[in-house]
Amino acid sequence: MAAKTCARQVMNIWRRGQPSFLPFKELSCVRELSQCSVKRPNVGGASLHSLPGNRFSSEFLSVVSPSWACLRTKSTHEADVKISMDLGVCGMERLEDFTPLADKHLQTDVTGQINETLEQGDAGRLYAVVNIRGIQHKVTAGDVIVVKYDFPPNVGDRLRLEKVLAVGGKDFSLIGQPLLSRNVVRVDATVVEKTLSHNRAWFVFQKRRNFKKFFLYREMFTVLAINSIQVAKLSQDKGVQQLED
Amino acid sequence: MANSAIPRDFLKNVLQNGMGRYVCQLQRITFRFCKSHPGSRHMRDFVENHLLDFTKKNPGVVVYLQPRRHRPPSIVAEFLNGRRETMEMIGKEPGEICKWTEHMRGRSGVQIVNMIRNNHTETPSTQGIWHPFMFRDSTTALAKFPSSQYSAVKQTGKTATDFILEEVKKK
Numbered sequence: 001m002a003a004k005t006c007a008r009q010v011m012n013i014w015r016r017g018q019p020s021f022l023p024f025k026e027l028s029c030v031r032e033l034s035q036c037s038v039k040r041p042n043v044g045g046a047s048l049h050s051l052p053g054n055r056f057s058s059e060f061l062s063v064v065s066p067s068w069a070c071l072r073t074k075s076t077h078e079a080d081v082k083i084s085m086d087l088g089v090c091g092m093e094r095l096e097d098f099t100p101l102a103d104k105h106l107q108t109d110v111t112g113q114i115n116e117t118l119e120q121g122d123a124g125r126l127y128a129v130v131n132i133r134g135i136q137h138k139v140t141a142g143d144v145i146v147v148k149y150d151f152p153p154n155v156g157d158r159l160r161l162e163k164v165l166a167v168g169g170k171d172f173s174l175i176g177q178p179l180l181s182r183n184v185v186r187v188d189a190t191v192v193e194k195t196l197s198h199n200r201a202w203f204v205f206q207k208r209r210n211f212k213k214f215f216l217y218r219e220m221f222t223v224l225a226i227n228s229i230q231v232a233k234l235s236q237d238k239g240v241q242q243l244e245d
Numbered sequence: 246m247a248n249s250a251i252p253r254d255f256l257k258n259v260l261q262n263g264m265g266r267y268v269c270q271l272q273r274i275t276f277r278f279c280k281s282h283p284g285s286r287h288m289r290d291f292v293e294n295h296l297l298d299f300t301k302k303n304p305g306v307v308v309y310l311q312p313r314r315h316r317p318p319s320i321v322a323e324f325l326n327g328r329r330e331t332m333e334m335i336g337k338e339p340g341e342i343c344k345w346t347e348h349m350r351g352r353s354g355v356q357i358v359n360m361i362r363n364n365h366t367e368t369p370s371t372q373g374i375w376h377p378f379m380f381r382d383s384t385t386a387l388a389k390f391p392s393s394q395y396s397a398v399k400q401t402g403k404t405a406t407d408f409i410l411e412e413v414k415k416k
Contacts, residue, residue, distance in 0.1 A: 170371060
């Protein structure tokens, strides 16, 4: 009995403990960050933190020490939950590799690297995740996508795709929460074709009731060719807010 | 089996149209009608009242008129890829003929079949296709076992014991 109450008291003290933001020079993830990307695409990487029923997982921790790989503050946790709900990626909030951009030193480091690659023209082929009328496509320059049903733009019109959720190259990715600002990314497209689909059949049948319906229909669709994706240099001072709308 | 019986094809962009300049893929369009038969009444109406609007808007498309005695009205569209599409215009009013002409103008010459996928890209991968060793430390390839590094117990986080010990140290 005494042992139980002791454990409970410990848990309570732990929960009520002050969150402390400690320097993380020794963290391996920071060293790796300087080599590659803001977010290491290691989605689904399991850790003992993420086991269900683990009472000592990150949601109970308010005091964090640098000797453990996971450095999380409440703002980071909230940001991650927001991202995971918007993008529909489960478990993303528990990633240890997802570096918190709340820290200014890291921000300037990462933005500096991105700007360097853009200046030198080393960005290479860029991809973008674009939302057109509710349907998302991962696009690069030169590929074609279809927009179903009646679409106002005419054949030959140049469009700018406004809703960009993410953009990236070989070495970096910018991920919007949920959209990226117009000032950061530009995706151009051309309407190449406007046609009808092949004949599709609509058939309903109910047995033993003398009920059936059949008709053929054709849907309108538009073909867009993606011309280019451009990313602007990021300002070192503004921070994460410059990526948002 | 059954799938191969239904004609289907991937989405195509004819000769990367639109990447530099958009080129209208409709090469020529022929309006066929009878001068006297009542079935061509709407087509004649179209030719008299609506055709010149279309030709002014699309100077790059060659327009032919082909009167054919005792034959129903139709349009024939020929595209830059050499394909030919014929469409009957019997019973279609001038407004509808305008719409179908515009439809032919908007098409590439590609045959309309079941679309396998609603996108097409020549470069599906930007960051490289994942393989199991992509985000793994390459020094594991040189590791010799037994290894104290790889046999070490993984740190799970702060345990209650560690917490108590810290509290004790503080005091």
